[in-house]
Amino acid sequence: MTDLFKYLSQRPYPGRGILLGATPSGKSAVAYFIMGRSENSRNRVFERTEDGIRTRAYDESRMTDPSLIIYHPVRRVGRGLVVTNGDQTDTLRDYLLSGRTFAGALRTREFEPDGPNWTPRISGLLSPDGSFKLSILKAGSEQGAPCLRYFYEYEAARPGAGRFISTYEGFGGPLPSFQGEPVELELPELSASELAEKLWGALNEDNKVSLYVSVDGEETIINKWEEQK
Numbered sequence: 012m013t014d015l016f017k018y019l020s021q022r023p024y025p026g027r028g029i030l031l032g033a034t035p036s037g038k039s040a041v042a043y044f045i046m047g048r049s050e051n052s053r054n055r056v057f058e059r060t061e062d063g064i065r066t067r068a069y070d071e072s073r074m075t076d077p078s079l080i081i082y083h084p085v086r087r088v089g090r091g092l093v094v095t096n097g098d099q100t101d102t103l104r105d106y107l108l109s110g111r112t113f114a115g116a117l118r119t120r121e122f123e124p125d126g127p128n129w130t131p132r133i134s135g136l137l138s139p140d141g142s143f144k145l146s147i148l149k150a151g152s153e154q155g156a157p158c159l160r161y162f163y164e165y166e167a168a169r170p171g172a173g174r175f176i177s178t179y180e181g182f183g184g185p186l187p188s189f190q191g192e193p194v195e196l197e198l199p200e201l202s203a204s205e206l207a208e209k210l211w212g213a214l215n216e217d218n219k220v221s222l223y224v225s226v227d228g229e230e231t232i233i234n235k236w237e238e239q240k
Contacts, residue, residue: 015196019213025177027096029135031143032173038227046218056234057221069236090139121158127185141167149188173198207231
């Protein structure tokens, strides 16, 4: 399996990333991070909500366009957990609460309307039994359309392993979308705060913005702006 921290340290700009898996002792593990290149994207923090977390502007006076950067990345739905890089979190929550499916919800959505990058929408669902799903919706051409929808289902996380998916492969013009199946990564036996600290240290110092980690329900948030106070 791939070393999680080495993998991230070698990628200066994966954009936004989702990790789902289990520690060696079988504890469920979830991580979501955001990175940014523009002042608008970097002007964000994660904050807790009643059912998960949301992004908000660190300095409201410097926010220029909230449309694709203010959303709820993580929401609990029943005993499950939804994590995404956009407002499709709410689409998934509504579908699941009405008895419909993860895939059905995402078939109503597509990549972000931010050409020429056409940022992919990445989404995950962790179920109470430890099984999980990941998806990426991305552009099929330089013009955007058609939307290519990929779905990955895992019956259960192997102890000590997780799957990771991100929006981008790195820098480029336009930014290259993530390719292939979610990467299988080795997960060590760490608490939420310990895992968050190691993940934060592996992310590029110039581009990282915020990180959320949950291990067996214990949650940790790290915001770059709060570190700089």
